[in-house]
């Protein structure tokens with residue numbers, strides 16, 4: 001496993017031949033910096049399924065059994081969500097990317113072959129052996145196995161990504177935005193809300209207490225993201241409390257959001 005030099009700055013601040021804002025990936029898919037993944041969008045995405053094609057063409061045999069790769073292979077909705085934040089990056093090069101909670105898939109390996117890419121992940125899902133096999137085949141991927149809050153906010157990145165992390169896995173979404181906004185060109189998030197009263201029974205790692213944790217709904221998330229409305233193209237307060245049908249079996253709604261960072265040009 002490599003050690004990321006998080007403070008480095010790429011000499012060539014280019015994405016492709018010439019630097020350009022990598023364009024909000026969301027723009028490539030839906031024409032806005034914020035949108036809700038919808039049944040209509042999924043139907044349109046599925047006509048081409050570019051991430052499905054990418055995985056068929058590029059996956060190495062050992063990658064097919066990794067947990068996050070299986071989520072992608074098993075669900076068109078998951079590929080649609082993931083494609084919304086990664087697709088343009090899989091077709092360009094030369095960006096400085098910080099992928100937070102990206103998990104291990106063919107996407108992270110291929111990104112590391114085209115870009116200056118660092119993965120920050122506590123690596124919750126796979127065995128030590130399969131993790132090591134993955135990293136052996138991805139020598140260019142810089143890795144920090146740690147909580148993202150422990151990543152120093154030094155250096156700069158063109159794009160910081162958190163796909164399927166906030167606020168369902170980690171409720172510290174505001175702290176995350178504040179931590180990385182000053183040092184990046186843009187933050188790309190897929191934000192998950194449950195507008196159907198979902199909660200989890202959990203137990204503290206450092207205590208006996210059993211906690212019932214409410215999954216965030218749109219009304220909880222909206223005021224947090226609204227603070228950054230001026231940095232989000234096409235910000236819409238209405239989509240947070242949607243009652244539309246979910247494209248996921250567990251009823252969640254996913255909002256794809258790109259927030260302009262202080263380093264955007």
Ligand SMILES: C[S@@+](CC[C@H](N)C(=O)[O-])C[C@H]1O[C@@H](n2cnc3c(N)ncnc32)[C@H](O)[C@@H]1O
Nearest residue numbers: 068101102103120121122123124147148163164
């Ligand atoms: C729900 S999974 C999503 C994985 C992948 N991005 C996807 O969409 O399939 C959450 C990921 O975040 C990682 N993770 C959870 N908490 C984290 C933290 N505090 N810091 C860094 N990574 C974290 C997990 O190991 C896992 O890979």
